[in-house]
Amino acid sequence: MSIAMEDTKLGDASSDECCSLAAAPLQVAESERIAVKLKALADPMRLRVMSHVAAQGCESVCACDLVDVLGISQPTISHHMKKLVEAGLLTREQRGKWAHYTVVREAFTELRRFLTLD
Amino acid sequence: MSIAMEDTKLGDASSDECCSLAAAPLQVAESERIAVKLKALADPMRLRVMSHVAAQGCESVCACDLVDVLGISQPTISHHMKKLVEAGLLTREQRGKWAHYTVVREAFTELRRFLTLD
Numbered sequence: 001m002s003i004a005m006e007d008t009k010l011g012d013a014s015s016d017e018c019c020s021l022a023a024a025p026l027q028v029a030e031s032e033r034i035a036v037k038l039k040a041l042a043d044p045m046r047l048r049v050m051s052h053v054a055a056q057g058c059e060s061v062c063a064c065d066l067v068d069v070l071g072i073s074q075p076t077i078s079h080h081m082k083k084l085v086e087a088g089l090l091t092r093e094q095r096g097k098w099a100h101y102t103v104v105r106e107a108f109t110e111l112r113r114f115l116t117l118d
Numbered sequence: 119m120s121i122a123m124e125d126t127k128l129g130d131a132s133s134d135e136c137c138s139l140a141a142a143p144l145q146v147a148e149s150e151r152i153a154v155k156l157k158a159l160a161d162p163m164r165l166r167v168m169s170h171v172a173a174q175g176c177e178s179v180c181a182c183d184l185v186d187v188l189g190i191s192q193p194t195i196s197h198h199m200k201k202l203v204e205a206g207l208l209t210r211e212q213r214g215k216w217a218h219y220t221v222v223r224e225a226f227t228e229l230r231r232f233l234t235l236d
Contacts, residue, residue: 025166025169025187026166027166028166031162031166031169032162035159035160035161035162038156038165039160041153041156042156042157042160044146044150044153047149047152047153047156048149051143051144051149051232055143069143108233112233114165115226115230115233
């Protein structure tokens with residue numbers, strides 16, 4: 001896959017790259033940045049929250065809608081949203097009583113690049 | 119992205135899909151399965167280990183090589199490898215003194231499908 005080939009700092013350029021993850025072995029700083037995002041995602045409820053926000057397309061989603069769809073309380077939603085915003089996976093905008101959230105595309109692009117195995 | 123389009127069980131096929139994560143909002147069982155894999159990956163050293171294993175292509179990698187490349191002890195490597203194997207991200211095969219590890223492609227395909235935002 002082209003994304004994996006942009007950077008060819010592989011230890012052995014002649015190796016079979018069909019299973020390569022990322023463009024090159026991760027360095028410490030990059031691994032720490034990705035780990036923060038994965039840790040925020042590595043929770044079943046936050047994964048469901050993220051999938052609901054993202055299923056709305058590029059538009060922001062009101063926390064009030066998530067309360068209804070997922071059937072969990074507003075404080076619980078707020079707790080999970082805070083973790084996702086802190087990890088840079090969502091942005092938050094207050095509109096009146098409710099916060100609205102939008103997916104940070106670049107964050108997912110980075111994660112997907114790491115996971116590319118083609 | 120073609121991988122994301124294989125399954126078209128979108129809740130609302132007419133919605134703007136440019137930011138959609140996964141084919142549809144995650145159900146509980148799927149979210150739990152993905153969370154286990156993400157949790158195993160959400161550690162800087164394990165991310166570096168995974169990227170080194172995968173950078174070797176589809177071939178298995180000896181734990182002895184990881185000890186050299188990453189400059190960490192054999193027990194530490196074993197600890198991290200155990201977590202990655204338990205999460206279904208690597209398979210392990212013992213060959214004499216050393217274990218050899220191989221990437222489980224299907225596990226990364228599932229994670230990548232979830233993260234697809236195109």
